[in-house]
Structure formats: structure tokens, C-alpha cells
Amino acid sequence: DGGITQSPKYLFRKEGQNVTLSCEQNLNHDAMYWYRQDPGQGLRLIYYSQIVNDFQKGDIAEGYSVSREKKESFPLTVTSAQKNPTAFYLCASSIDRLGDRGRGAQHFGDGTRLSIL
Amino acid sequence: AQSVTQPDIHITVSEGASLELRCNYSYGATPYLFWYVQSPGQGLQLLLKYFSGDTLVQGIKGFEAEFKRSQSSFNLRKPSVHWSDAAEYFCAVGARGNKLVFGAGTILRVKS
Numbered sequence: 001d002g003g004i005t006q007s008p009k010y011l012f013r014k015e016g017q018n019v020t021l022s023c024e025q026n027l028n029h030d031a032m033y034w035y036r037q038d039p040g041q042g043l044r045l046i047y048y049s050q051i052v053n054d055f056q057k058g059d060i061a062e063g064y065s066v067s068r069e070k071k072e073s074f075p076l077t078v079t080s081a082q083k084n085p086t087a088f089y090l091c092a093s094s095i096d097r098l099g100d101r102g103r104g105a106q107h108f109g110d111g112t113r114l115s116i117l
Numbered sequence: 118a119q120s121v122t123q124p125d126i127h128i129t130v131s132e133g134a135s136l137e138l139r140c141n142y143s144y145g146a147t148p149y150l151f152w153y154v155q156s157p158g159q160g161l162q163l164l165l166k167y168f169s170g171d172t173l174v175q176g177i178k179g180f181e182a183e184f185k186r187s188q189s190s191f192n193l194r195k196p197s198v199h200w201s202d203a204a205e206y207f208c209a210v211g212a213r214g215n216k217l218v219f220g221a222g223t224i225l226r227v228k229s
Contacts, residue, residue, distance in 0.1 A: 004160075006160075031215050033216075040126070040221060040222075041221060042207060042219040042220055042221040042222050043161075043207070043219040045216060045217075048215070048216060050215060058216070090160055090161070092161075094215060105151060105163045105166050106161075106163075106217055107163070108153075108160035108161040108162070109160050110158075110159055110160045111158070111159070111160050113158075
């Protein structure tokens with residue numbers, strides 16, 4: 001079955017450490033997204049990518065970095081510059097092409113919960 | 118800028134009772150609207166979406182939503198709630214650049 005796989009499910013970060021969250025999709029979707037979820041705040045967009053080798057900052061990109069070298073993969077690195085990284089991170093993808101304003105629904109993975117040691 | 122407001126943080130309903138979750142959006146053009154559901158520790162699942170046409174949209178799990186342009190609303194309804202419907206529900210509006218803007222969510226509790 002097609003879907004989005006996020007790993008690991010739980011992740012712990014030490015002070016000064018960078019950690020990378022994996023997101024893989026086999027839906028053949030062009031667009032991929034990373035969200036951060038905190039209690040009572042809904043989902044906030046960190047980064048998104050509409051095509052391979054291109055990505056844009058979302059609303060809260062500071063302290064995070066991404067790459068999009070393959071259509072199927074969109075890993076997120078939480079750097080040591082992110083001072084409050086404890087949150088639930090969700091990856092999503094959609095079939096949309098460039099310029100198709102949010103028309104396609106986004107499909108979500110099961111998330112990674114990141115905590116500080 | 119686009120925004121979504123879900124006025125109710127928590128709602129509690131009895132099993133078998135009807136449900137309505139409120140969603141108000143702000144968007145300059147014709148909106149694309151979505152409702153998602155999230156169980157604890159899980160990702161989001163799409164319940165339904167509105168792009169154009171009939172303003173009453175049917176979704177999965179017996180949910181429906183009605184788009185009312187005059188009220189800038191897209192409320193989610195279900196005639197009879199089941200205990201398994203307890204979850205958090207998010208309304209979202211499509212924005213430029215294929216992005217979605219989400220509301221803060223409404224937590225639904227179902228009492229037996």
C-alpha cells in the first residue's frame with residue numbers, strides 16, 4: 001500500500017546535537033511538507049518542497065534545515081540552533097503541481113515525537 | 118493572509134447525540150477547505166474537502182460539512198456520534214504555494 005513513512009517514532013536529542021527525522025513516501029507525490037505540532041497550537045509549517053531540489057521556508061523555519069534530493073524523500077534536520085525542539089513532527093505530501101493552490105489534499109505520516117534529554 | 122478559527126477547544130457529547138464542530142476561515146478568494154481528524158499519537162486523516170460546487174460535502178465515517186460563503190464557515194457535522202469518534206479535529210484552508218493553513222483544533226470527547 002502507498003503511504004508516508006516517518007522514522008523514528010520517538011527521538012531524543014542532547015544539548016548541542018543535530019538530529020535528522022526521516023520522511024519517505026511512495027505515493028509519487030510532487031509536494032512534501034514538514035509541520036510542527038504543539039498542544040493547543042495546531043500545525044505550523046516548517047518547510048515545504050514542491051519539486052525535487054527545491055524547497056521553501058514555512059512559518060517557523062529557524063533552527064531547521066531540509067533537503068530534497070529525491071522525489072520520495074524529504075528529511076528534516078533539527079539543529080542545535082532550535083532551542084525548543086520538543087514537539088510532535090508531522091510529514092505530509094500532496095500530488096499538487098506548482099501553482100495549484102492547495103487543491104490536493106495532503107496525506108500525513110504517523111509522526112515523530114522529539115524530546116530533549 | 119489566510120487564517121482559520123476553530124472557536125471550541127474542547128467539546129463533549131454523549132454517544133448517539135449529534136455533533137457540530139465550528140470552523141471559520143479568512144480568505145480573499147474562493148477557498149479550498151478541508152477537515153482532518155487525528156487520534157492521539159497519530160498523523161492526520163482527511164475526512165472531507167470542498168473545492169467548488171455543492172456546498173454540502175460528504176466525507177468518510179459518516180461526517181459531512183457545509184460551506185457557507187456568507188458566514189465564512191465550514192462546519193463539520195455528524196448525526197450520531199460513536200465512542201470511536203473521540204479525537205482531535207482540524208479545519209484547514211488551502212493557501213498559495215500549495216500550502217494548508219490549519220486551525221488550532223477541537224478536541225472531541227464522547228461520553229457513554
